[in-house]
Amino acid sequence: MAVAAFKELFNSEFHGSKRMETKPSRKRRVFVQTETGSVLGIELDRSDNARTVKRKLQIALNVPIEERSLIFWDVVLKNDLSTVRNDSPLLLIRNFIRRSSSTPCLAPTGKDIQQRDQSGPIEILVCSDHISRIKKLVRKIVEAMKIGIDPIPVCGGLGGAYYFRNSQGANCAIVKPTDEEPYAPNNPKGFIGKALGQPGLKRSVRVGETGFREVAAYLLDYDHFANVPSTALVKVTHSIFNVNDGVNGKKQQERKEFSKIASLQQFIPHDFDASDYGTSSFPVAALHKIGILDIRIVNTDRHAGNLLVRKSDRGGGLN
Numbered sequence: 001m002a003v004a005a006f007k008e009l010f011n012s013e014f015h016g017s018k019r020m021e022t023k024p025s026r027k028r029r030v031f032v033q034t035e036t037g038s039v040l041g042i043e044l045d046r047s048d049n050a051r052t053v054k055r056k057l058q059i060a061l062n063v064p065i066e067e068r069s070l071i072f073w074d075v076v077l078k079n080d081l082s083t084v085r086n087d088s089p090l091l092l093i094r095n096f097i098r099r100s101s102s103t104p105c106l107a108p109t110g111k112d113i114q115q116r117d118q119s120g121p122i123e124i125l126v127c128s129d130h131i132s133r134i135k136k137l138v139r140k141i142v143e144a145m146k147i148g149i150d151p152i153p154v155c156g157g158l159g160g161a162y163y164f165r166n167s168q169g170a171n172c173a174i175v176k177p178t179d180e181e182p183y184a185p186n187n188p189k190g191f192i193g194k195a196l197g198q199p200g201l202k203r204s205v206r207v208g209e210t211g212f213r214e215v216a217a218y219l220l221d222y223d224h225f226a227n228v229p230s231t232a233l234v235k236v237t238h239s240i241f242n243v244n245d246g247v248n249g250k251k252q253q254e255r256k257e258f259s260k261i262a263s264l265q266q267f268i269p270h271d272f273d274a275s276d277y278g279t280s281s282f283p284v285a286a287l288h289k290i291g292i293l294d295i296r297i298v299n300t301d302r303h304a305g306n307l308l309v310r311k312s313d314r315g316g317g318l319n
Helices: 050-061 131-146 210-220 283-296
Strands: 014-015 018-020 030-033 039-043 068-072 088-092 122-126 162-165 171-177 231-238 257-268
Touching: 030 068, 039 162, 050 068, 088 257, 122 131, 131 162, 131 171, 131 231, 162 257, 171 210, 171 231, 210 231, 210 257, 210 283
Parallel strands: 030 088
Antiparallel strands: 014 018, 030 039, 068 088, 122 231, 162 171, 171 257, 231 257
């Protein structure tokens, strides 16, 4: 994930994990995250609106602003930024709003109105050539949500994660919002204190980067060599997600729908993880494949908890 800060544009500098300001300011700071993984910290002037912010992003990222929309919660920001709080995460994504038939510009229905996101509850942003698998998975989740089967939080781990279910109520995917990772601003388990893009639990992995790394691991697992579950980067909208109120990490009481960039990974049914058995119990070939993948992707976070094990139907062995 690329992380950038531009002094000339945003009047701030990032040195390591500390943010240096040239002078005290009451400006609001926001973090804009793109579908490609870039995170940019921006200080908002009182005169700033969505258009001026997008203009800064256009210069920084070299993307046409006519082709992108800024999203806060599940609302497309048109002009007014008064609802955007300090240290809020914003999304910059490709447009999904109706276009004029005669120009490439957006065709708003009124002056300076805020339109709701019309892209659906889950939008696939980055996936592999086998996108049909992910599309099928997303369809199952959306169908379940329509009949009231909502996701449920995952209790374990340090970051925010959610089981998304199918119409039968069975877990079929795990969704991990990038802004709920350990130390991220909206972590639901109290592990906060850093901004997106700063060094995280390991200095080599920045806050907000884990989801992109999971997608990269799936893309690099050619021909399903190491059996990495189907994974995609998505924009997902739901009220289950956590948003902290301020820097102290206090959760908001009011439930609202929020749009977030997240990794969506197929849930693999399993009996236990590798910590329940000794290493001699596992097939050597399977372990070698995982080790080869970890070397290729420079994975330094392999442990027994992320090695899932199923009992074999043949001979009582393990898979």
